[in-house]
Amino acid sequence: MHIAIIGAGISGLMSALELAEQGCSVDIFDQQLAGQAASWAGGGILSPMYPWRYAPEVNQLAQYGKPLYQIWNEKLLPITGIDFQIHDTGMLIFDQEDFEIGLNYATRHQEPMQHCELLNRPKLEKINPYISQQFQQAIYFPHLSNVRNPRLLQSLICYLKQHPAVRFFEQCPVEKLMIQNKKVQGIETEDGQKFSADHVVITSGAWSQQWQQQIQRHIPVHPVQGQMLLFKTPENWLPTMCMNRVMYLIPRQDGHIVCGSSMAETGFSTAVDADTQQNILTACLEMVPELKQFPIVKRWAGLRPSSPQGIPYIGAMPELENLWANFGHFRNGLCMGSGSARLLRQLVLGQDTLVDPNAYSPLRLKQQDLISC
Numbered sequence: 001m002h003i004a005i006i007g008a009g010i011s012g013l014m015s016a017l018e019l020a021e022q023g024c025s026v027d028i029f030d031q032q033l034a035g036q037a038a039s040w041a042g043g044g045i046l047s048p049m050y051p052w053r054y055a056p057e058v059n060q061l062a063q064y065g066k067p068l069y070q071i072w073n074e075k076l077l078p079i080t081g082i083d084f085q086i087h088d089t090g091m092l093i094f095d096q097e098d099f100e101i102g103l104n105y106a107t108r109h110q111e112p113m114q115h116c117e118l119l120n121r122p123k124l125e126k127i128n129p130y131i132s133q134q135f136q137q138a139i140y141f142p143h144l145s146n147v148r149n150p151r152l153l154q155s156l157i158c159y160l161k162q163h164p165a166v167r168f169f170e171q172c173p174v175e176k177l178m179i180q181n182k183k184v185q186g187i188e189t190e191d192g193q194k195f196s197a198d199h200v201v202i203t204s205g206a207w208s209q210q211w212q213q214q215i216q217r218h219i220p221v222h223p224v225q226g227q228m229l230l231f232k233t234p235e236n237w238l239p240t241m242c243m244n245r246v247m248y249l250i251p252r253q254d255g256h257i258v259c260g261s262s263m264a265e266t267g268f269s270t271a272v273d274a275d276t277q278q279n280i281l282t283a284c285l286e287m288v289p290e291l292k293q294f295p296i297v298k299r300w301a302g303l304r305p306s307s308p309q310g311i312p313y314i315g316a317m318p319e320l321e322n323l324w325a326n327f328g329h330f331r332n333g334l335c336m337g338s339g340s341a342r343l344l345r346q347l348v349l350g351q352d353t354l355v356d357p358n359a360y361s362p363l364r365l366k367q368q369d370l371i372s373c
């Protein structure tokens with residue numbers, strides 16, 4: 001079975017991996033270099049932040065993130081030599097108004113990753129000695145981890161480029177779906193090349209709305225910009241991830257600390273601006289004041305593929321039996337990435353699915369009023 005995949009972020013690369021490992025041949029296309037968009041820009045927290053604020057559908061897929069990435073890291077590492085570092089730091093949350101609901105959520109959902117406890121100041125200091133004195137309490141999620149997402153992407157790209165059944169087409173925008181008799185015959189690229197396929201998978205993240213005229217359905221996915229900055233501290237300096245008022249610190253093993261993030265509608269712009277960067281910095285120093293002695297080594301922005309309630313579209317597109325969706329993961333595409341791709345593969349190949357697929361179905365996409373926009 002031959003598959004064309006449009007978009008080489010986490011959604012496209014993981015889908016390619018899942019399908020290629022099942023014996024499919026895969027062509028994967030990206031308008032830029034593979035793995036450079038939101039999936040590179042993200043923080044890599046392997047759980048929705050404040051899971052109780054998200055729809056159960058999001059949390060359900062996210063719980064597969066860490067265990068599946070662990071399995072893939074073990075499989076890919078000997079071949080690629082790239083460890084994508086699933087870093088078990090745990091997470092501290094300082095938002096007082098979330099303490100009770102967070103503790104209740106942990107009791108109701110007996111998932112190891114959502115296990116949570118309330119810490120007083122002495123316990124807090126033991127777990128992380130750098131937390132500002134203004135925080136006398138926190139809720140602590142000892143089993144929350146982060147993945148080093150740029151390395152995860154590098155590893156996937158390296159593995160797939162060596163795979164005999166996978167071809168990459170980078171800096172090669174797909175312009176058109178070739179549709180005939182309610183079937184997709186393949187895709188056409190901007191430079192006029194045509195590629196036939198038995199199935200086509202759309203994994204084009206924040207750019208997914210571009211397909212709505214062709215499939216005549218409204219696709220409510222648009223870019224929401226998030227800015228980040230990066231500190232460099234000594235190795236393993238900050239022991240835990242920290243979160244307050246939706247701003248976070250994510251320590252990597254080598255002492256880099258990813259800090260973010262903002263939310264803004266700026267179209268497809270990935271420019272950073274001084275005010276937003278200052279807000280992120282202020283929020284991070286409020287949690288860990290000693291960070292100010294370390295250099296900021298990078299600043300960037302990425303485009304989240306926003307969707308209603310952040311529930312991704314995964315499954316067969318309406319009325320086109322061999323066109324598939326795996327897009328619209330909004331703030332949680334990295335933690336949902338491995339589970340989403342597994343579900344997509346199971347649906348394409350008619351296998352039993354790891355979760356009930358109905359809640360993610362693209363049949364939710366509403367009919368487009370005759371090509372008005």
Ligand SMILES: Cc1cc2nc3c(=O)[nH]c(=O)nc-3n(C[C@H](O)[C@H](O)[C@H](O)COP(=O)(O)OP(=O)(O)OC[C@H]3O[C@@H](n4cnc5c(N)ncnc54)[C@H](O)[C@@H]3O)c2cc1C
Binds near residue numbers: 043203208225328
């Ligand atoms: C600042 C920030 C922080 C984040 N933090 C986290 C986090 O901690 N945890 C988490 O789980 N998630 C996080 N996210 C969200 C996560 O990064 C995204 O949900 C996820 O990366 C989306 O993956 P994707 O593959 O669908 O999209 P992308 O990675 O954006 O990939 C889509 C690809 O499709 C390509 N494409 C589009 N149109 C075409 C076309 N016509 N032809 C060819 N190629 C095309 C694009 O070039 C792009 O490479 C964060 C995001 C941001 C921006």
